[in-house]
Amino acid sequence: METHTFYKYQGAGNDFIVFDNRNGLFDRNNVDLVRRLCDRRFGIGADGLMLLQDVAVHDFEMIYYNADGYEGSMCGNGGRCIVAFAQDLGVIGSETDFLAADGLHHARIHANNVGWISLQMIDVDAVKQDGDAYVLNTGSPHYVKLVQDLDAFPVFDEGRKIRYSDTYRNEGVNVNFVQAENNGYYVRTYERGVEDETLACGTGATAVALAMAWHEGHNGEMETPIRVAGGNLTIRFTKTGEHFTYVFLEGPAEFVFKGEISW
């Protein structure tokens, strides 16, 4: 048994265990270990786990796991949290370029708004329709559906039904239910890999902002406020016909606690 230092971060209530793995000691393929650490009763508890690793050319590499123990695709809230972690470790200053599952990301930590981080997401070229829902990939695959009375909506049951439907069962999909409010949207997400509703999903909030711009037929530079159970996010992007560029996910990322655990 060896003792390992872990860190806990959260972004709008989407919570993550983070390890500084620049020494390469964390076994990247240990699914059982990741699942156990993320377990809220037998472990530390989190929606996901991330490793910060060294990589050639860029500041660091983000390796992301869902709570089920498997390496996932891009995690937007995780991306903002690992940027905060990298700054806390002294690996970066207030701006960074880092590598993640979907490629290179640029991020900026706002000096005048402590804990507020702006993360550039991948460009998006395709929004597909599935009945009256929208399907797109913002680094992770997302299904976006407008509903009424979202507070009373059975997000877990309906999200799980769609995620395990014949269309999505194999690859999986994150399912976002959306309600328009004020000048933005209220969103609740069933996350693939967590297999539950989480308090926030960054790639999901991004997918909702883009899908709703598509739905409304708007073009140009846009800023969309998204409210989630764990806080508020802002999505900025440029829409030109079917193409979305300069896509930024903005929101909080905060250190919660650090500790030691043995395995």
Ligand SMILES: N[C@@H](CCC[C@H](N)C(=O)O)C(=O)O
């Ligand atoms: N919570 C994440 C989404 C993580 C990815 C997802 N669960 C998947 O693997 O599909 C976010 O903030 O984007």
